[in-house]
Amino acid sequence: MVISKKGNGRTIAKINQKIKTGDAQVLTAEEMKKLVASSGVEVAYKEVDVVTTGTFGAMCSSGAVINLGHADPPIKIQRAWLNDVEVSHPGAAVDLYIGATMMSDTQPFEYGGGHLIEDLIAGKEVEVRATAYGTDCYPRTKLNTTITKDDLNQFYLLNFRNCYQRYVCATNSRDEIIYTYMGKLLPRFKNATYSGAGALNPLMNDPDYETIGVGTRIFLGGGQGYVIGEGTQHDPNSRFGTIMVRGDCKTMSSEFIRGAAFTKYGTTLYVGIGVPIPILNEGVAKKTALLDEEIFTDIIDYGVPRRGRPKLGKINYKELKSGKVTVNGNRIKVSSLSSLKKARKIAETLKTWIANAQFYLSAPAENLPTDSVCNPMRQTEEIAFVNGVTHAAVTCRDDEDIEAVAQRIISKSVNHVVVINKQGEIKGIVTSWDVTRAVAEGKNRLDDIITKKVVTARPEETLEAASRKMAQHHISALPVVDRDKKVVGLITSEDIAKLRGR
Amino acid sequence: MKKMDRILLRFSEENVEEPITAQVILELGIPIRIVTATIDSHGGDILVEVPAVHVEEIVKAFRDKGVVVTFPKLIDVDCDKCFDCGACYALCPVDAISFDEDYSVVFDEKTCIGSPCGLCVNACPARAIRLVEQHSRNQK
Numbered sequence: 001m002v003i004s005k006k007g008n009g010r011t012i013a014k015i016n017q018k019i020k021t022g023d024a025q026v027l028t029a030e031e032m033k034k035l036v037a038s039s040g041v042e043v044a045y046k047e048v049d050v051v052t053t054g055t056f057g058a059m060c061s062s063g064a065v066i067n068l069g070h071a072d073p074p075i076k077i078q079r080a081w082l083n084d085v086e087v088s089h090p091g092a093a094v095d096l097y098i099g100a101t102m103m104s105d106t107q108p109f110e111y112g113g114g115h116l117i118e119d120l121i122a123g124k125e126v127e128v129r130a131t132a133y134g135t136d137c138y139p140r141t142k143l144n145t146t147i148t149k150d151d152l153n154q155f156y157l158l159n160f161r162n163c164y165q166r167y168v169c170a171t172n173s174r175d176e177i178i179y180t181y182m183g184k185l186l187p188r189f190k191n192a193t194y195s196g197a198g199a200l201n202p203l204m205n206d207p208d209y210e211t212i213g214v215g216t217r218i219f220l221g222g223g224q225g226y227v228i229g230e231g232t233q234h235d236p237n238s239r240f241g242t243i244m245v246r247g248d249c250k251t252m253s254s255e256f257i258r259g260a261a262f263t264k265y266g267t268t269l270y271v272g273i274g275v276p277i278p279i280l281n282e283g284v285a286k287k288t289a290l291l292d293e294e295i296f297t298d299i300i301d302y303g304v305p306r307r308g309r310p311k312l313g314k315i316n317y318k319e320l321k322s323g324k325v326t327v328n329g330n331r332i333k334v335s336s337l338s339s340l341k342k343a344r345k346i347a348e349t350l351k352t353w354i355a356n357a358q359f360y361l362s363a364p365a366e367n368l369p370t371d372s373v374c375n376p377m378r379q380t381e382e383i384a385f386v387n388g389v390t391h392a393a394v395t396c397r398d399d400e401d402i403e404a405v406a407q408r409i410i411s412k413s414v415n416h417v418v419v420i421n422k423q424g425e426i427k428g429i430v431t432s433w434d435v436t437r438a439v440a441e442g443k444n445r446l447d448d449i450i451t452k453k454v455v456t457a458r459p460e461e462t463l464e465a466a467s468r469k470m471a472q473h474h475i476s477a478l479p480v481v482d483r484d485k486k487v488v489g490l491i492t493s494e495d496i497a498k499l500r501g502r
Numbered sequence: 503m504k505k506m507d508r509i510l511l512r513f514s515e516e517n518v519e520e521p522i523t524a525q526v527i528l529e530l531g532i533p534i535r536i537v538t539a540t541i542d543s544h545g546g547d548i549l550v551e552v553p554a555v556h557v558e559e560i561v562k563a564f565r566d567k568g569v570v571v572t573f574p575k576l577i578d579v580d581c582d583k584c585f586d587c588g589a590c591y592a593l594c595p596v597d598a599i600s601f602d603e604d605y606s607v608v609f610d611e612k613t614c615i616g617s618p619c620g621l622c623v624n625a626c627p628a629r630a631i632r633l634v635e636q637h638s639r640n641q642k
Contacts, residue, residue, distance in 0.1 A: 333592035
């Protein structure tokens, strides 16, 4: 065996030659990290030709393009449903795109495009229903049939954003359970979730995309597919790179492509992807040695439904994989949403394929961009938020006399007094109506008339959401509180009406 | 800690008024921990934890008094559907869900408390977890 001289580097052609003769040295990313730790980068570079990676997670921007073949009489499909999942008809007569997140009309949130793709890959028969307006060349207006994958001319997975380099860790500050694309988040930071394979992730092992680009052959859903470019929202500078991929579903296995349902969020597709990293030089070798503890991500409060969700801290993937994280000083359990077991199996499978000369590497025609940016949406309508109309709240303590509170209502000419404790945390609310009733019913203690279960608003909430709350609860004001329940002000329906009337 | 076993006591409309659980504890002098109870005047279930070394005599004592005793399966995980993501893991309040070395998700059916909880069920993206109904009502 000839070892190429240092600096000279390997080429993909040379590696493929070794794959052909069965001489290629292939390690999974996990094995490579161990080798670098024990023997150093130089030795690892000399000994290893290819490092395999893997990830298996929910990838919502996925879908499949199918071609049904022409009907007789022919139809130019306008709308179509497969197993009651509406599919889009973006092109000519019988080409359809199954979006992973499109939900069944009859079983929404439980069955969707992702499940449909999985069922087709598994060889199941699915029902096709379509309607059309009818043309001189395509007269048909209705279609009902059943198909399996064998009946399709083309059945290609075509995913426009997959394989995020890393992702955030999600938790929830609210007083209620929330259901998100990051899973079920219990109230008051009782749990957390994360996604991604960490040091086994494909893009993390080639973070500068020196070997990955358009035309890179990959493991995709149990078959062989290709990277066809950077994915949407590709954000290399923040280490949030993504890829766009394509692969023949007819060669895939439902072991590595799974439909999934996120309660109250929607359906999606779990996709298995493995990318081989050719160890072209020592620099590339060194980057594949990156460890879980070196990959950091933010802990994010998904309780705040805004684009700029608050960051609560930083965490690395080693801690995430341990199952426990510290949020606000408390140790809580953290769930992985992607499967580390499957990610490993993918890296192993790809390694076996290469070792058995069933998979050859391809040089990218163009590398993934390293300088693109991911901008927020341009918005032309103004969105009003609670903090825009919040004014100072008139407050009292719960041990004050009703009389004192009544005087404050008059002197400040308000209808709502917010009850707070020493720390400024909300304890209740008293309205002028409550005081009037106290007089009528002969009640003397403030405590008897306080409404203790108060509906509140957060400063970052939209006014729309706040006014919906007021309408739902038949109330005319909401104390505005921060994440620690401290009162920062009050908004009234009057404030909102004034803003609307402007 | 002593090894504990879980048994499900099923009371009927006829015997639910009797202080059977207390009688068994007093007669045998063995402490019994009540995990969950779903019960009213028509009968119901009590899930209890008993010291494993005494399980046979406790089961016999309850059965002698007309209580239907079973070793309950509270949760059913479909291993073909499960793809070992672990979305369920952090939701479990009794630590019945864990990972083993190869990152397989492992359910400890003996620790799971079943239907009073069920937090993991709708958090499973693969819909692989099902609570096993104990069908206590109207069943003699």
